[in-house]
Amino acid sequence: MATSLQSSAPAASVPFSRQLCSGYRSSPSVSFPHSLSLKSLKTTTVAKSSKISAVVKTESSGLEQTEVDISLSPRVNSVKPSKTLVINDKATALAQAGVPVIRLVAGEPDFDTPAAIAEAGINAIREGYTKYTPNAGTLELRTAICHKLQEENGISYTPDQIVVSNGAKQSILQAVYAVCSPGDEVAKHPRLLVLSDEIYEHIIYAPATHTSFASLPGMWERTLTVNGFSKAFAMTGWRLGYIAGPKHFIAACNKIQSQFTSGASSIAQKAGVAALDLGFAGGKAVSTMVKAFRERRDFLVKSLGELEGVKMSEPQGAFYLFIDCSAYYGSEAEGFGKIENSESLCGYLLDKAQVALVPGDAFGDDSCIRISYSASLTTLKAAVQRIKKALLPLRPVVPV
Numbered sequence: 440m441a442t443s444l445q446s447s448a449p450a451a452s453v454p455f456s457r458q459l460c461s462g463y464r465s466s467p468s469v470s471f472p473h474s475l476s477l478k479s480l481k482t483t484t485v486a487k488s489s490k491i492s493a494v495v496k497t498e499s500s501g502l503e504q505t506e507v508d509i510s511l512s513p514r515v516n517s518v519k520p521s522k523t524l525v526i527n528d529k530a531t532a533l534a535q536a537g538v539p540v541i542r543l544v545a546g547e548p549d550f551d552t553p554a555a556i557a558e559a560g561i562n563a564i565r566e567g568y569t570k571y572t573p574n575a576g577t578l579e580l581r582t583a584i585c586h587k588l589q590e591e592n593g594i595s596y597t598p599d600q601i602v603v604s605n606g607a608k609q610s611i612l613q614a615v616y617a618v619c620s621p622g623d624e625v626a627k628h629p630r631l632l633v634l635s636d637e638i639y640e641h642i643i644y645a646p647a648t649h650t651s652f653a654s655l656p657g658m659w660e661r662t663l664t665v666n667g668f669s670k671a672f673a674m675t676g677w678r679l680g681y682i683a684g685p686k687h688f689i690a691a692c693n694k695i696q697s698q699f700t701s702g703a704s705s706i707a708q709k710a711g712v713a714a715l716d717l718g719f720a721g722g723k724a725v726s727t728m729v730k731a732f733r734e735r736r737d738f739l740v741k742s743l744g745e746l747e748g749v750k751m752s753e754p755q756g757a758f759y760l761f762i763d764c765s766a767y768y769g770s771e772a773e774g775f776g777k778i779e780n781s782e783s784l785c786g787y788l789l790d791k792a793q794v795a796l797v798p799g800d801a802f803g804d805d806s807c808i809r810i811s812y813s814a815s816l817t818t819l820k821a822a823v824q825r826i827k828k829a830l831l832p833l834r835p836v837v838p839v
């Protein structure tokens with residue numbers, strides 16, 4: 440069947456017929472044969488159900504007008520888009536349009552992946568190490584992870600108690616899928632499980648130290664430890680994380696992953712082995728980055744601490760400053776309107792100072808805004824100047 444469509448939306452292909460979705464509410468819909476590819480679509484919204492009108496040219500019968508039900512699962516409405524990603528996209532679009540926005544949004548180190556790690560990935564490709572790996576990850580990487588967890592965290596696992604995934608975020612999702620049911624609440628002791636995300640363990644400022652939850656007395660059996668390579672090894676784009684825990688739970692995560700995505704990238708896994716080979720806590724490559732983060736933190740804490748009405752505590756790890764700016768809420772900003780909350784304050788700072796920050800309500804505290812200091816000192820200095828200039832005419836309305 441040859442197809443051509445005359446309308447305006449981007450290219451799409453019809454992936455499946457609605458009838459295949461078990462439990463999907465019945466609605467008038469059209470299912471297409473697999474070979475039908477929609478080049479462009481005209482979208483009309485009809486009452487509450489969204490439908491696409493498509494003109495389909497078939498070899499047998501010429502032009503046909505048909506409708507596709509494009510309503511989505513209620514599940515989609517229950518998921519809030521990541522505010523950080525939304526703001527980052529907005530700031531990136533502004534930057535691409537020529538606005539000199541300083542983006543202090545992303546949870547992503549501004550360093551390159553250390554050379555030895557990158558080389559291992561490149562070699563993997565050169566050597567043709569580009570096939571599927573076991574679902575739970577290569578034995579080589581899982582063995583290296585077990586060694587790391589023993590040496591650095593004091594927790595013992597065997598390779599069958601590890602599942603490597605496409606980033607820590609996936610490990611978290613799979614763990615929640617594996618153990619939580621709709622309506623579950625925080626349970627009493629026997630059912631209490633801890634999901635411990637330790638991805639920032641190496642980005643920590645002495646004298647602070649990291650303790651793995653599973654290493655605490657009586658906690659090994661009830662802790663799922665999540666970690667990954669994105670932060671400490673500046674490997675956000677490689678998409679590599681893992682979960683460790685008692686076999687019963689890890690086998691469940693493994694099963695879920697086998698149907699979600701299969702194993703993580705073979706290339707990234709080779710790079711992960713090289714990362715764990717850098718030495719205790721990532722060796723010099725990681726400590727150099729941590730030193731730079733620390734300098735930036737010290738600069739921000741000092742310079743933003745001078746601002747009237749601002750409260751913050753000094754972060755002991757990671758690369759974010761969470762600043763309480765609620766004293767400014769209620770003030771009128773000329774040409775912008777009232778600053779009501781963290782979202783409008785971030786909107787104002789993006790407008791006025793061209794600095795992109797994340798509203799604290801994305802993390803459950805509307806009194807704060809978040810600054811990511813994964814940017815050079817020079818960039819941070821420019822950002823602070825702009826923020827100070829923008830906040831100066833506002834003046835805090837709540838005395839602090």
Ligand SMILES: Cc1ncc(COP(=O)(O)O)c(C=O)c1O
Binds near residue numbers: 679
């Ligand atoms: C606490 C924490 N855990 C996990 C992640 C995501 O890690 P990954 O890139 O391995 O999915 C982030 C990223 O921002 C994070 O801040």
